[in-house]
Amino acid sequence: MLEIENVSRTFPARRGLFGSTGGVRALNQVNLSVSKGESLGLVGESGSGKTTLTRQILRLDTPTSGRILFEGQDMAKLGPAALRALRARVQIVFQDPYASLNPRMSVHDIVTEPMLIHRGKLGLDRRQRTDRAAELLELVGLGPQHLYRHPHEFSGGQRQRICIARALAPGPSLLLLDEPTSALDVSVQAQVLNLLIDLQERLGLTYFFISHDLGVIRYICDRVAIIFQGEIKEEGRTQQIFDAPKSEYARSLLAAMPEVRVPD
Amino acid sequence: MIERHLSNKRSARAEALRRAFYRFRQSRLSLIGAAMVATVVFFTLFGAVLAPFPEHVDGGVDTSNRFSAPSLAHPFGTNELGQDVLSLVMAGTPVSVSAGFAVVFIGSVLGVIVGALAGFNGGWIDDVLMRFSDLMLTLPSLILAMAVAAALGPGFGNMIIAIALAWWPGYARLVRGEVLQAREEVYVAAARAIGASPFRVLFRHILPNIVSPVIVKMSLDMGFAILTVAALGFIGIGVRPPTPEWGTQLSIARSYMPDFWWTAVFPGLAMFMAVFGFNLLGDGLRDVLDPRARR
Amino acid sequence: MASLLEIRDLHLSMHSFEGAAKVLSGVTLSVEKGQIWGLVGETGCGKSLTGLSVSRLVRTPPAEYTRGKILLNGTDVLTLDEPRMRALRGRRIGMIFQDPTTNLNPSFRISTQLIDVALAAARHDSKILGLPATAGRWARRQAARRLAIDMLTEVGIPDAATRVDDYPHQFSGGMRQRVLIAMALVGQPDLLIADEPTTALDVSVQAQILDLLKQMVTVHDMGVVLITHNLGVVAQTCTHVAVMYAGAIVEKGPIRAVLTDPAHPYTKALMQAIPRRDVARGALQGLPGAVPNLVQPPAGCRFAPRCILAQPSCSKVPAEHERAAGHLVACPVVQAAHHA
Numbered sequence: 042m043l044e045i046e047n048v049s050r051t052f053p054a055r056r057g058l059f060g061s062t063g064g065v066r067a068l069n070q071v072n073l074s075v076s077k078g079e080s081l082g083l084v085g086e087s088g089s090g091k092t093t094l095t096r097q098i099l100r101l102d103t104p105t106s107g108r109i110l111f112e113g114q115d116m117a118k119l120g121p122a123a124l125r126a127l128r129a130r131v132q133i134v135f136q137d138p139y140a141s142l143n144p145r146m147s148v149h150d151i152v153t154e155p156m157l158i159h160r161g162k163l164g165l166d167r168r169q170r171t172d173r174a175a176e177l178l179e180l181v182g183l184g185p186q187h188l189y190r191h192p193h194e195f196s197g198g199q200r201q202r203i204c205i206a207r208a209l210a211p212g213p214s215l216l217l218l219d220e221p222t223s224a225l226d227v228s229v230q231a232q233v234l235n236l237l238i239d240l241q242e243r244l245g246l247t248y249f250f251i252s253h254d255l256g257v258i259r260y261i262c263d264r265v266a267i268i269f270q271g272e273i274k275e276e277g278r279t280q281q282i283f284d285a286p287k288s289e290y291a292r293s294l295l296a297a298m299p300e301v302r303v304p305d
Numbered sequence: 306m307i308e309r310h311l312s313n314k315r316s317a318r319a320e321a322l323r324r325a326f327y328r329f330r331q332s333r334l335s336l337i338g339a340a341m342v343a344t345v346v347f348f349t350l351f352g353a354v355l356a357p358f359p360e361h362v363d364g365g366v367d368t369s370n371r372f373s374a375p376s377l378a379h380p381f382g383t384n385e386l387g388q389d390v391l392s393l394v395m396a397g398t399p400v401s402v403s404a405g406f407a408v409v410f411i412g413s414v415l416g417v418i419v420g421a422l423a424g425f426n427g428g429w430i431d432d433v434l435m436r437f438s439d440l441m442l443t444l445p446s447l448i449l450a451m452a453v454a455a456a457l458g459p460g461f462g463n464m465i466i467a468i469a470l471a472w473w474p475g476y477a478r479l480v481r482g483e484v485l486q487a488r489e490e491v492y493v494a495a496a497r498a499i500g501a502s503p504f505r506v507l508f509r510h511i512l513p514n515i516v517s518p519v520i521v522k523m524s525l526d527m528g529f530a531i532l533t534v535a536a537l538g539f540i541g542i543g544v545r546p547p548t549p550e551w552g553t554q555l556s557i558a559r560s561y562m563p564d565f566w567w568t569a570v571f572p573g574l575a576m577f578m579a580v581f582g583f584n585l586l587g588d589g590l591r592d593v594l595d596p597r598a599r600r
Numbered sequence: 601m602a603s604l605l606e607i608r609d610l611h612l613s614m615h616s617f618e619g620a621a622k623v624l625s626g627v628t629l630s631v632e633k634g635q636i637w638g639l640v641g642e643t644g645c646g647k648s649l650t651g652l653s654v655s656r657l658v659r660t661p662p663a664e665y666t667r668g669k670i671l672l673n674g675t676d677v678l679t680l681d682e683p684r685m686r687a688l689r690g691r692r693i694g695m696i697f698q699d700p701t702t703n704l705n706p707s708f709r710i711s712t713q714l715i716d717v718a719l720a721a722a723r724h725d726s727k728i729l730g731l732p733a734t735a736g737r738w739a740r741r742q743a744a745r746r747l748a749i750d751m752l753t754e755v756g757i758p759d760a761a762t763r764v765d766d767y768p769h770q771f772s773g774g775m776r777q778r779v780l781i782a783m784a785l786v787g788q789p790d791l792l793i794a795d796e797p798t799t800a801l802d803v804s805v806q807a808q809i810l811d812l813l814k815q816m817v818t819v820h821d822m823g824v825v826l827i828t829h830n831l832g833v834v835a836q837t838c839t840h841v842a843v844m845y846a847g848a849i850v851e852k853g854p855i856r857a858v859l860t861d862p863a864h865p866y867t868k869a870l871m872q873a874i875p876r877r878d879v880a881r882g883a884l885q886g887l888p889g890a891v892p893n894l895v896q897p898p899a900g901c902r903f904a905p906r907c908i909l910a911q912p913s914c915s916k917v918p919a920e921h922e923r924a925a926g927h928l929v930a931c932p933v934v935q936a937a938h939h940a
Contacts (some may be wrong), residue, residue, distance in 0.1 A: 083730075086802035099498050128500030140491040145513040153511075155499040159701075196890065197643070204495075211499065226642035226829060232886030239882075253803060257833075259790035260875035260884060299832030301861045301874050303657040327617045 042247050043075040043098070043215060050093055050271075053218050062247070067093040068145045069271040073174035075215070080241065080248035082262030082279065084255060084294070090271040091251050095217055098249070100131060102123060111215070129211035136220035138200035142192040148203055149174055155210040163211065177206040182236060198229035203273040205236070209244070218250045222257060235260055255298045259283055325593045335589020341582025343583060348398040356392035364547035368544065371441040372565045382567035390567060394575045397549040401579065404465055404544075405530035409523050411469035412530075417478020417512075423477065424484030435481065438474035446471030446533060446541075461544055468533050472526070479522055484513035490514075517594035524587030528580035535576055549563050551576050601772060604823045605631040605654065605791055607929045610668035612649060612847075613762055614894075615661060617888060621894040625847045625902075626917070627668070631823040633790065636814065638855070639827045640870075641844035642890055650844070651827045651902045655693045656685050687724045691718060694784030694822075696777070698796040703715045703780055704768040706820030710779055711764040714786060715741065715750035721787035728729065728788060751782040754819075755812060775806035778812065785816060792816075794825045809898055838911035840926075847904040853927030863929040863938070865907045901931070909933045 048067040065254060068090045075081045082181040085091045096102040097109060100116055109116045111127060119127060132155075135141040142151055152174040156165050165173060175185035192200055201221060208216060218237070222230040239260065252258050258265055259279055266276040267290065275288040286292045329335055348355075356362050367387035377383045381390035422567065423434040446468060453467030487493060496510045538544055538552025545553075551572040557569035612624035616625045624646045631637050639647045652658045656677055672692060677685065689695070699704050705713060718728065719740060726733040729743040733883055745764075752760035755778040768776060777797060784792060794813065798806035814837060817824055826838060834841050835855065842852035843866065851864040862868050872885035889906035892898055898905055904914040912931050918926040921935040929935070 075809075086804065101494065101497060113489060118532040125500045128498065133495070133498045135495060141495050143496070143510050143514065146509075152498070154501070157506070158500050158502075181358050198744035198929055207495070207499070227870060228642060228873040229829070231884040232888075233884060234875070235886055236883055255803070256875040259877070260879060260881065293804060297804040298802070299806065299830060299836050299861070301831045301835045301871065301876060303835070324617060 042074075042077045042112060043074040044110040045071055045094075045098070046053050046108050046110065047072060048094075048097060048104045048109060050090075050097060050102070051105045067271050068097070070107070070266075071271070071273055073266055073273065073276070075247055075249055077214070077247055078241075078245055078252055079264065080262045082258035083249065083251045083268060084219045084253065084258055084265060085251075085268035086253055086294075088270075089268045091268060092219070093271075095133070095219055095249075095251060095266070098217060099131065100127070126162060127157075129155070129162060130213050131217065132208035132211065132213035133217040133219060134201070134204050134208050134221045137224050138197050138204055139224070142200055144192055148178070148183075148189055149303055151192075151203060152177055152210055153207050153303065155207060160252065173210070173280045174206070177209055178203075180209070180240070182232075196229075197225050197279045198233060201225060201233055202236070205233075205240070209240070209276075212245070215247045215249065220248075220252050223252065223254060227251040230257070237261065255283075256300070267294065273286055316420040324395045329589055329593045332589055332592060334585050335592070336402055338582050338585025338587075338589055341578050342586050343400060344580055345402060345579045348395050349402040350399075352395035352398040356389075356395045358389040358392040361388035361392050362396040362549060372561070372568075381571040382565070384554075384568045385561060385565075388573050390554075393549045393554060394551070394571050397554060397572065397575070398579075400461075400544055400548060400550045401531050401534055401552075401576070404461065404468075404534040405527050406581075407465045408468045408472055408530040408534070409526050411465065412472030412526070413471035413519060413523055415474045416468070416478075417480050419473065420480025420482075421484055421507060421512060425488065425503070425511065431481070433439065434477070438477045440480075441471065442474045444471060450533075450537055451540075454537075459542045459545065461548075462532065464537055464544070468530065468537070472530070475526075476519065479518060480515060483518055484511055487511045487514050496505055501571060517591070520594060521587050521591045524590055526581050527583040527587075531576065531579050531583075535573070546565035602671065602886060603630040603737055604633050604673060605825070606669075606671040607650070607654070608669045608671065610650070610670060611666040612646075612653065612655065612658070612887075613662065613664045613666055614905060618893075619895040622661075622897055623847050623894055624653070625897070627844075627847070628847060629842055629852065631825060633823050633905040634817065635840055636817055636824040636838045638838035638841040639825055639844060640829065640831055640834050640841060642870075642891070643827060644846075644894075645844040646847040647827045647829075647844050648795055651795050651825055652694075654791070654793060654825070655689050655695055656680070656905065657695075666891050667799065669893070675906065676743050689879075690789070691721050691724050691787045692790050694787065694789035696780050696784050696793045696794040696797045698799050704776060706768050709765050709767055710752075710771075711745060711748055714764070714779075715744040715781055716869045717783050718744035718747050718786045720781055725787075726804075747786065748782075751786055752779065755779070755785075755816075756808075757781045758784075761816075766847050772805075773801055776806075777801060777809050778799065781809075781812065781816065788820065792822055792824045793827070794824060796829070797826070798833060799828070799830075806833070807836070813837060831870060843870065846897065847894060848902060848930065850931070851927075853924070857924050861923070861927070863923055863934045864903075864931050865926075865934070866903045 048068055048071045049066065052065045052067060055082060073081065073086055083091055083094070097104050103117065111131065116127065136300055147170065153170040156163055156170045156173060175188060178184055178187055184200060194205070195203065222233050225233060233258065237248070241248060252260065262279050264277065264305050265279050265282050267274045274290045275282060275286065282291060283295065286295055307532060370383055370387040372384055373379060373383045379389050379391065382388055388511060419434050419438060421433040449471045450464065450467035453470065454463055457463040493506060493510050496506050534554065535552030538550045539556040541556065544550040554572040555569055559570065562569055607627055607629045610624050610627040611622070613620040614623045627646070627650055628788060629637070639650060641647045649658060652845070654677065665678055672688070673684050677688065680688070687841045722740065729740055733737060747762050749764050752764055757763055757778055771779060798809050801809060810833065813824065826891065828834060838855050841855050841858050842849045843864065845852070845866045851858060851862070851867045858867065862871055869885065869887045873887060875884055887906060892902055894904060895935060900915040901918045904910045907914070911933055918930040918932050920930045922927050923938060
């Protein structure tokens with residue numbers, strides 16, 4: 042469904058008043074593929090290139106070299122109309138549910154906005170959009186009584202549910218989950234993770250799950266890729282990587298993982 | 306089902322209002338500011354009607370009764386033409402306030418357009434627009450206003466245009482800065498990710514979130530605009546007598562200071578109250594309107 | 601012999617639009633030297649407020665201490681005036697906060713900031729610099745600089761003698777947190793309060809910082825309160841743990857006892873929510889319901905509305921009972937079952 046082929050992204054050297062800074066290679070020959078219905082986990086520490094990679098997939102940025110195919114189409118070759126259609130198919134849930142909702146918009150406006158933008162494709166009138174928003178809220182564990190509230194009235198977990206509802210609104214097939222639970226408490230995180238699993242089963246979604254939390258990745262993903270300094274260090278089935286990591290980096294990462302176990 | 310949604314909508318709004326009012330009430334100063342502004346607005350609407358000596362407002366004189374000190378009949382005294390100062394001050398409110406408001410309104414509309422275009426587009430558009438507004442900022446507003454008055458002739462409309470021309474760059478700068486900041490917000494990235502057009506991103510996601518600082522600046526600026534209007538009246542290129550205006554009144558009264566102090570003090574106090582009230586209100590609004598500071 | 605830190609029945613209200621929120625209600629905890637207490641709980645449970653209360657960094661108003669004591673070596677810090685409190689902060693109590701970037705002034709060299717802290721601490725106890733109280737300004741400055749370098753070396757900053765003159769932005773996040781630890785330890789405090797010290801860091805760096813913290817406890821003979829939302833961090837680092845929910849400690853005790861035999865339903869729920877090794881996909885247990893409104897908290901046990909074991913007896917404020925040596929649980933239902 043999603044194929045990332047030899048993607049590199051170099052940020053050019055900048056020449057400033059006090060001399061120039063060298064170019065930064067944020068991604069180096071990244072190859073990944075995600076097939077329909079699976080969950081691929083991307084693990085990396087800060088500055089590893091996780092975010093740069095998501096920006097490439099969302100076409101908020103363009104790779105320096107390499108290409109990204111979505112359902113067989115090269116994303117770089119899409120015209121404006123096709124790109125817009127693609128935006129409906131690939132959606133994202135951001136890390137910080139406090140920052141990713143427009144504080145001036147009601148939940149209704151937030152959730153119906155993607156349907157309004159993609160109304161050509163979805164063909165919903167105003168009334169249908171409101172009803173669909175109510176349905177979506179119920180799907181993510183909220184309800185129609187929340188439609189006309191504003192984001193600041195919700196807890197972090199509820200906001201993340203609103204973000205998920207917004208992401209589902211245009212009927213996507215691929216969901217990029219950029220650390221969707223790292224700003225949440227564990228008991229809430231568990232609910233959101235279970236919601237994501239439930240939604241995947243019900244709607245046949247494909248997940249590209251980015252996180253630095255290995256426990257979360259182990260819980261939700263079928264396959265894992267470990268990224269370090271813009272390069273994929275290891276990739277494979279979750280079980281296999283957690284039981285027998287091959288690369289040195291993966292081993293050190295797993296060793297540092299704060300597991301809840303009784304100390305000796 | 307839809308009806309239920311709508312009642313939710315209303316109760317949510319009411320709740321938000323109550324919350325805002327609670328926070329506004331937390332600060333006594335902003336309440337005082339609001340009361341002062343309310344008084345000013347009241348006289349803007351009804352000042353001319355309520356004036357005890359409406360004939361004086363229309364230019365009538367009473368030379369037998371010149372420079373009488375404040376008394377029960379004339380609480381603010383009378384001026385060099387025997388006109389009731391209280392009536393003139395009351396009737397002067399609409400001119401000052403409406404001129405101030407017009408200046409701030411025109412200035413902010415121009416400024417928001419320029420600032421939003423510059424901040425949102427960046428690149429050469431930003432450079433051109435901002436250098437131009439910098440250029441405008443270097444011209445002192447009074448001098449510019451005098452030049453416009455000289456070119457177009459004195460008068461209410463020309464005065465407003467002149468001051469507003471010097472006023473918008475402040476808004477342009479403010480708005481540009483806010484837009485640059487808002488552009489980096491995650492919800493803006495989220496809007497782009499759902500395929501929102503640049504137009505929608507700007508009008509639906511960025512501008513509504515920078516309204517608060519603009520409104521706060523408008524309220525703070527109202528005071529200064531009223532002052533500037535008065536200053537133009539003072540130097541004689543604003544509104545012409547007999548139209549009552551505080552700056553003009555002050556200008557004429559200054560030659561009778563300090564013996565007939567009431568002719569200058571009361572228009573001055575009115576000005577003080579308007580300026581101070583709008584400033585306090587602006588500060589209070591800043592606390593209420595910032596959605597991030599919600600508790 | 602008084603405990604290093606003893607918090608007794610601390611009640612704290614926070615005044616706001618909704619009314620007075622009872623954000624802490626009866627927190628009792630005692631910390632001895634050599635112990636690392638993990639104070640763990642979810643957002644809004646009052647763990648940070650408890651930590652801030654110890655160094656009296658909670659603004660009053662809007663906050664108000666309605667009952668309780670905080671004894672530090674036997675003195676109640678809630679009764680101290682501000683100058684004496686300032687002498688205590690940085691000297692007897694060291695603090696480390698979550699974000700290492702905002703707690704260092706970006707426009708001063710590390711050396712300047714560390715020397716300032718050392719000189720301030722030396723004003724209250726001249727022994728810190730190893731100089732007689734009569735030493736001159738220059739001598740004190742030199743000694744403070746030597747101390748700064750020693751501390752940086754101790755917290756594992758390589759080449760500290762030259763790095764000390766760098767600016768904060770020249771350090772990585774982990775290194776900055778080390779600098780902050782050095783800064784907190786300069787005054788040789790008896791008690792260190794670390795509020796989410798590793799939350800902003802990558803896991804591998806986090807592990808290093810936690811190791812450093814453990815090491816410092818043995819070297820400096822202090823007590824630590826480590827505030828965190830991450831039970832994994834607690835398991836990795838602490839000797840003791842206190843689990844907080846909605847302003848009260850529901851369970852506390854030695855780490856082994858609590859982790860092997862979690863008794864309070866909330867502790868259990870918290871542990872079941874963590875994606876551990878043996879949890880199958882979809883089998884994680886979230887905690888239904890929401891944290892109670894603290895303006896009108898439920899009478900008695902605040903966890904009762906979400907609790908699977910809730911009974912009528914839960915409407916009374918639960919008393920703690922000792923389950924095993926030092927392992928206290930505030931739940932009458934669990935107590936009854938335990939004794940049955």
